[in-house]
Amino acid sequence: MRFSHLNIVARDVDRLAEFYRQVFGCRDLRAPRTLSGQDVDRGIELSGVEIRSVWLSAPGRDEVFLELFQFASPSDGAVGFANTPGYAHMAFDVCDLEATCDVITWAGGSALGEITNLGTDENPHLAVYMRDPEGNIIELGQH
Structure with missing residues (x-):
């Protein structure tokens, strides 16, 4: 077993990806993709999903990566604090x-x-x- 990646759901995936490239030297691991269809819907228990996906290398660790998603129809969640349960x-x-x-x-x-x-x-x-x-x-x- 090994750790694979960390996912962040972004409001603006291109802007967030550029931030991690500029600040931490992350590199694109593949061209951005759009994920959609029944298999994606079933996999995450939502319907009519369309996701723009960007994969960036983690600094110094090509075997672990940062996966950035931008949903076409995002939920309007609040930004957490250091003591918010979850990641x-x-x-x-x-x-x-x-x-x-x-x-x-x-x-x-x-x-x-x-x-x-x-x-x-x-x-x-x-x-x-x-x-x-x-x-x-x-x-x-x-x-």
């Missing part, structure tokens, strides 16, 4: 935390928290929560 965030280890925060903000994301040292003075582990342009939470860590 909370995805995490990236970065070399320069402050520079990555700046790039996230430049690319349309936003800060959620403040940079915090979760380690010690001798062995720091810096961490911060940010949001992508659609409000999904991203944890950044620097050892």
Whole structure:
């Protein structure tokens, strides 16, 4: 058994894909596709579904990928917080935390928290929560 991918349902899949390309260097693993039909409907227990699907490589891990979906008829769900039940965030280890925060903000994301040292003075582990342009939470860590 192995972990395969993480899926995010986007409001604007092209904008979100570009954000992850710019900030984290994700690459397209295949051309975008449209998923629809009875098999798709049965698989996710919805009817008349049309999904635009984009697959991006995970930074440093081609065997795991980020799958972005945009539904033609999305549900109007609220953006979660760090304590909302369900998937909370995805995490990236970065070399320069402050520079990555700046790039996230430049690319349309936003800060959620403040940079915090979760380690010690001798062995720091810096961490911060940010949001992508659609409000999904991203944890950044620097050892």
